[in-house]
Amino acid sequence: MLGFGTLTRKVFGTPNDRKIKATRPLIEKINALEPEFEKLSDAGLIEKTEEFRKRVAEGEALDAILPEAFANCREGAKRALGLRAFDVQLMGGIFLHQGNIAEMKTGEGKTLVATLPAYLNALGGKGVHIVTVNDYLARRDADWMSKVYSALGMTTGVVVPQQPDDEKREAYAADITYATNNELGFDYLRDNMKAELSDMAQRGHNFAIVDEVDSILIDEARTPLIISGPSQDRSDLYVTIDRFIPEIQDSHFTLDEKQKNVTFTDEGNEWLEEQLHARGILPEDQSLYDPESTTIVHHINQALRAHKLFQRDKDYIVRPATGPGAQGENEVVLVDEFTGRMMAGRRLSDGLHQAIEAKEGCPIQPENVTLAQVTFQNYFRLYDKLAGMTGTAVTEAEEFQTIYGLGVVEVPTNRPIARKDDDDAVYRTADEKFAAIVETIKEASEKGQPTLVGTTSIEKSEYLSQLLTQAGIKHNVLNARQHDKEAQIIADAGRLGAVTIATNMAGRGTDIKLGGNVDFQIMEAIEANPDADPEEIRKKIEAEHDADEQKVKEAGGLFVLATERHESRRIDNQLRGRSGRQGDPGRSAFFLSLEDDLMRIFGSERLDKVLSSLGMKEGEAIVHPWVNKSLERAQAKVEGRNFDIRKQLLKFDDVMNEQRKVIFAQRREIMEAKDLSEIVADMRHEVIADLVEQYMPPKTYADQWDTEGLYAACIEYLGIDVPVIDWANEEGVDDDDIAERLEEASDKLMAEKAEAFGADTMRQIEKQILLQTIDGKWREHLLTLEHLRSVVGFRGYAQRDPLNEYKSESFHLFETMLDSLRTEVTQKLSQIRPLTEQEQQAMVQELAAQQAAQQAALDQATAESEARTVAELEGGFDENDPSTWGNPGRNEVCPCGSGKKFKHCHGRVV
Incomplete structure (x- = not known):
């Protein structure tokens, strides 16, 4: 008998089915418009874009323009790249535009999908950010997809580390900007450390499409982005x-x-x-x-x-x-x-x-001290609209919804998945498991089936490599020690009979093609035989590849064999997803033992008893769907616990985030303001009120006032030497009278300073002092909050909620910081004076000497960088790939070619 839930799903479909069904009318509209857009000239496509821009500016909703915009974008991609978006790709684009995560399997063309909602949302003129996991993909995708945007009359930018400021601002000003999550976050922090609005790179946070969204918003979100400086050496x-x-x-x-x-x-x-x-x-x-x-x-x-x-x-x-x-x-x-x-x-x-x-x-x-920081959660929540793409998101749907308000929709594949997923095989001991793995690999290899073996650590990948060597099985190993050969190893992983042992490196940004990567093989052959005709080489290799691909398909396609389950089901699914691309045949299997970390830590006792009661012999495995369900439940518990930890960390960070927004908003107001004299005067008057209250407390008699203390404070903080003691002895004078006289005296002093400096110069000085003081106080406040966060957990032992304690104390600390900010700004402004001619000359000379020294250091650094680049290129050095840089010293030139010291460039990330 069917359960009620099962019956409901059969009648009404799952929520996912209903979402997919709702897109069908839109897709039919887009397809119906195709003949009309095919007739347009190349210039006609660009004219359509201008028409759409005008309609959006006049208030028409993007949803109303969607069918036409998607049809125009599909036609642009067809002409620029020769790629026509499938219906399922249009569907993915619709879900992204709606602010969802589109779960699309490996090989379904997510890069092209992103162009559709990016084009539509860029029509409003506020820019769209497409976020990738590394600089290589940002450059590759921007270069590849810019052809589409260009055909539609839109501009494309790419943001990479160490870009000149002008280039970076130009990239952000483009209609569509490709960048990594790290660079976007760092630019946000850097912008809020700038002194002039014109120096800021980002122009707002309108819409972001995050590629590999689970990796960026969950895996990497555990560590905040930090801009730091050196602290004392311990x-x-x-x-x-x-x-x-x-x-x-x-x-x-x-x-x-x-x-x-x-x-x-x-x-x-x-x-x-x-x-x-x-x-x-x-x-x-x-x-x-x-x-x-x-x-x-x-x-x-x-x-x-x-x-x-x-x-x-x-x-x-x-x-x-x-x-x-x-x-x-x-x-x-x-x-x-x-x-x-x-x-x-x-x-x-x-x-x-x-x-x-x-x-x-x-x-x-x-160690380093924090100058500015932000978590990925709070950075990406700045966007008015957020969307994401990945092959694996459903298992983390609750977290995406709770933290980011993102729904997850599974988009159907263009072709049915033909991969066969075996039930997990559980052995008693690790030795029995590895013996079975070696035997299984041997069988697959003998029939020509390529095998990708997933391991959870470098140590285990090398141990398995030893076992395969002993068994006489030829194989490649891909882990952090062989990262420089990654492209070569992955290109060969789909070849007939190939065996590749990998840590989870094979899970992202790689396409394992059956029969091997034909482009890579052609490139290798041309390099090995430069005198031969490239066209002849291409024809020969393509013919061989087609034959090999057919043999691999007949052997069962790519076999993904995992040696352990990861704590997260997503990582397991990523590994599985390497096989069965675009309807290719394939197979996946997980080999486990009761000695694996997940099994050992999360309760293998019951399973051990079951295996013992079955009287299993050595080398035998239990294989049953119930085992899969049991393991998935254990993984779901671990994922839930990890989510709770991230959620708790985010609650603490939200407290800091509210304060960060206030500080950054204040900085922006200061930078936008033409005249800050009123703000500075208000601050000065508040400082005077605080001083009077401190030394002449309300409801006290004149003989209880500390007028000498007030006199000294006026000189220290306000820079005015006034007869406070005499004023206090006058008949009928109260604290309000004293405060009013101090305000008049300090206002007069600042007016004289403004006249001496010139009004424009004084306004500039006020702006710089305000910004510098805010930045200094914010850095100190961050350090104080770090210390508070590290000890507040102990309050739980006193039956007090650590989060509430953190909230109340951090709020008190923030108020104290703002009070001290007013005092410090007032004190600094009271102490400034115009320089004498001699002092000005000395300063000019000192600045010239500093610039000469900096230029000499830069020239030397550039020469060293060029010399090293020539030497390291022979060893596979790539300035765009930090993993090929070796070990740059903290004070040496950054290998990326920026000319800056490594510690001030790529080495500054904590």
Whole structure:
């Protein structure tokens, strides 16, 4: 008997089915317009764009123009690229325009889909941002799709790191702008550190289409974007503490693998105190619980996390530093948990990276202090409308809806998926599992079926590689150690009988074609035989490829074999999605054991009992749909827990975000204002009111006033020497009279300064002092909030809600910051004076000397950069790919070619 839910779905369809059905009339309209738009000349397509722009300017809704705009865009793409959008691509474009996430499988042409809603939404003249996961894709997609936009009379821009400011502003001024999520976020922060409106690059946040939306808005959203500067060096303390961490016993700490947390026990704290006293790190009369011990406790906790939570060759690798001046030293490079790629230049914050460097005996880079920061969640929520594309989003639909207000719609594939997905095979031990994997790979390889083997860490990929070598199976390995060969390995992964072991690197931005990548093979052959006729080579290789592709299809297509399940179902689905592209045949299978991390941590006891009761022999596996369901439930629980963690972090960041909006809005008002004299005068009068209240409290007698203190404060903060003490002794004078006289005296002083400087110069000085003071105070406030965030969790032990405590204290801190801002601006303005002729000459000379020194350093840096580029190009160096840069020193020139020091360029990301 059917359940009520199943019956309802059969009668009415799923919510997803209903959304897809609702787009059919629109698609029919677009298709009906096709003959009309095919008759238009090339100039006619551009005239249509101008017509649409005019209609939007006159108030016509974009939804009303959609069928015509999509028809025009499809015709433009057909002429410019030879690609005609399928109905399912039109459907994806409609969902994106509506502000949804379109889940479209690998190979369904998402890049082309984005042009449809981008074109439509750019008609309003406010710009559209298309967001990619790396600079290579931003450049590639902008170059490729600009042909479409150009055919329609629209401009395209691309934003990449280290662009000259003029180019960057021009890119943002274009109708459609391609950029990475990182660069967009950093430009937002940089814009709000600028002193002039004309220097700002971004012109607003109208509509963004985020490619690989789950990677950007979920995976990468755990770490905020930070612009930072160097702080004090504490390298010795990290090394000293690291020396005794390996001596810690199991009874000294508790490790929670589910929560990814490690803490000291009471016994561990006692042992620590003994060690710290004995080594002279902690004074004899000081306890770990004293406020003075906070820094030491923080360093110890980070050292414990470095040793117990972070594993070499899984979370990070240690490799020789290859940059100029490295002198054979090693460096710690993080490995992306989701893609398996090295994250060159990315560092763990809060001293954790330094603790790992101490653990591995690498040179310790100094910590950084935050100058500005924003999370991806709060940056992308700035947009009036947001949309996204990916092959895997449904499992995170709740998070997308809760955090970003984005619905997820599954778009049907153009051709039915022919891939066969096997049920999971669960073995008792890892050894049994790997033995079965080797045997399965051997069988697939012998019949010519290409196999892509997914592993969760570098260590496991290399272990499996050893087993395959022992079994005499030829294969390639793709992990963070072989990143430079990635293009070659992926190009060969679909060849007849090929075996490729990969970490999750094969999950993004790659297209594994059956029979191998024909373009790559042609390019290789031409390079190997430059004298031969390129056309002959192309014909020969294409004929061979067609034959190989047919053989691979007959062998069953690409076989994706996963050696473990990831915590997130999305990552598993990404790996599966490498196979079965555009209706190709394929197969996927997951081989698991009870010793796998997911199974071990999230309850394999029941399954172990089931396997034992079945009396399974060694090497046998349990294969059943129920096992799949059980594992998916475990993964869903982990995903839910991770979502709760991100949601909680976001609640804390939202508090800072509200304050950030206030500060950034104030900065913008100051930059837009022509005359700030009234604002500055109001600030000065508020400071006077505060001073009078402080030294002459309300409802007190004259003999209780501290007039001497007020006199000194007037000189210090207002720059006026007035007879406050005499005024206070006058008959009938109260605090309001004193405040009024002080306002008159200070207003007179500032009027004299304005006359001495000239009105225009004074207005400029006021603007610069206001902006500089706001920026300085905001930086200090960020640091204070960081410290508050790190300790407020302990309030929970006192039955107080940490979030509410954080909200109230941060609000109080913000008010205090604004008060001190008024005081500091008033004090600085009261102290300025025109320079004498000699002082002006000295300043001009000093500036000229600084500029000469900077130019000399830049010339030297450019020469070093060019010399290194020539040398490194031979080793596969690519200035657009940070993973090929080796290990640039913090004070050396950035390999990207900007001429800036690495620490001020790509190396500044924490």
